[in-house]
Amino acid sequence: MVLFVGVVIFCTYAGYIYGYSSAIPAPLMNQSSQPPLSYTRKDFQKNTPTTFLDSIPLPEGVSLLQSYELSYASSSIQQATVVFTSPKNVIENYTLYEKFLEENEWWLPTYNKRAGIELSSLYANKYDKEKGLMYAINVVVSKADPRVGTSTLNISSEVSISISTRKTSSDK
Amino acid sequence: MNSWLYTYKDSRDDLLGAIINIYVKGIKLLSISLISFTMLVCGTFACTADGTCATDCPAPPNIGVQNRPWCTDGAEKGTIRVTTNIPGSWTVSGTQTFSGSGTFQNVTMPVGVYTIIWGAIDGYVTPPSQTQTLADNGGVISFAGTYVTMPTVNLYFSLFEALKSLVVSLTS
Numbered sequence: 343m344v345l346f347v348g349v350v351i352f353c354t355y356a357g358y359i360y361g362y363s364s365a366i367p368a369p370l371m372n373q374s375s376q377p378p379l380s381y382t383r384k385d386f387q388k389n390t391p392t393t394f395l396d397s398i399p400l401p402e403g404v405s406l407l408q409s410y411e412l413s414y415a416s417s418s419i420q421q422a423t424v425v426f427t428s429p430k431n432v433i434e435n436y437t438l439y440e441k442f443l444e445e446n447e448w449w450l451p452t453y454n455k456r457a458g459i460e461l462s463s464l465y466a467n468k469y470d471k472e473k474g475l476m477y478a479i480n481v482v483v484s485k486a487d488p489r490v491g492t493s494t495l496n497i498s499s500e501v502s503i504s505i506s507t508r509k510t511s512s513d514k
Numbered sequence: 515m516n517s518w519l520y521t522y523k524d525s526r527d528d529l530l531g532a533i534i535n536i537y538v539k540g541i542k543l544l545s546i547s548l549i550s551f552t553m554l555v556c557g558t559f560a561c562t563a564d565g566t567c568a569t570d571c572p573a574p575p576n577i578g579v580q581n582r583p584w585c586t587d588g589a590e591k592g593t594i595r596v597t598t599n600i601p602g603s604w605t606v607s608g609t610q611t612f613s614g615s616g617t618f619q620n621v622t623m624p625v626g627v628y629t630i631i632w633g634a635i636d637g638y639v640t641p642p643s644q645t646q647t648l649a650d651n652g653g654v655i656s657f658a659g660t661y662v663t664m665p666t667v668n669l670y671f672s673l674f675e676a677l678k679s680l681v682v683s684l685t686s
Contacts, residue, residue: 376652376653376654377654378595378654378655379646379649379650379653408642408643412647414647416649416650417650419649421647425642425643454609456607456611461631463607463608463611465607465608465609479627480607480627480628480629482629482631482643484631487640500643502629502631502643502645504629504645504647505627506626506627506647506649
């Protein structure tokens with residue numbers, strides 16, 4: 343009887359400790375008091391954003407998972423983003439966009455190239471002197487998650503392409 | 515040594531030999547000839563092709579190279595803030611890349627376009643990737659990931675109901 347009561351007390355205590363320690367911790371308070379940059383978001387559903395460069399290659403007939411534009415209140419920067427899935431794997435997509443950027447006079451330094459089987463990224467800049475626009479492009483390719491059933495749909499990777507456009511100063 | 519490191523970057527061959535004017539707060543301080551794609555300028559305004567400039571780099575001045583605003587890449591920095599509702603993992607790719615885990619992270623990074631890819635957690639739907647532009651020196655952008663549980667319970671009941679219907683139809 344004493345042993346039984348002891349076991350019950352131990353289990354109750356252990357359950358309490360386990361429940362306490364496994365509780366989801368609350369996010370820490372922000373370490374910076376400055377608020378995030380404010381922007382307005384416009385979604386384009388299945389179409390590419392208006393400020394997305396036409397010259398950037400997208401797969402024919404691609405169905406976009408995300409397509410949106412962010413306009414920042416504090417600057418002249420506009421950001422256009424498209425996200426889509428691809429039957430090509432991460433490295434194949436990385437190679438495709440690396441080649442495109444280099445062949446089209448984007449400035450793509452070696453240290454802005456990161457190739458990996460699970461995640462790859464490219465970051466490049468281009469300056470349009472005639473329009474006075476500076477572009478930055480960020481291409482991120484990640485491996486599709488097989489746990490959500492994408493592998494059965496011949497989807498190997500997910501590609502995110504973002505282009506920021508900024509008007510340069512007129513002090514030429 | 516009170517000096518700073520500055521990097522000029524371009525990929526256009528036709529700019530080789532061009533004169534680059536360096537301004538600090540609108541005052542022309544230096545004219546240099548572009549002799550390398552990567553040219554370092556130190557606080558003394560000495561310029562070398564592969565310069566061994568200062569390792570001591572305090573806050574950079576408000577310096578810009580005329581007509582080449584991207585020269586500020588790496589000099590202007592802001593804060594990227596990541597939060598999640600449950601402990602997770604993520605990778606943020608842009609001009610530089612970093613990874614993190616937990617429920618909160620605050621990282622100082624150069625201005626630019628950043629994309630976050632969230633890590634998968636068993637039993638949860640992975641949040642979609644997000645892209646934002648760290649547009650301002652000293653600015654803050656915030657990525658918030660919300661993991662929601664996969665609706666496995668609903669599937670179980672659906673299967674259960676289907677099996678029950680099957681049994682009922684077979685027995686009747």
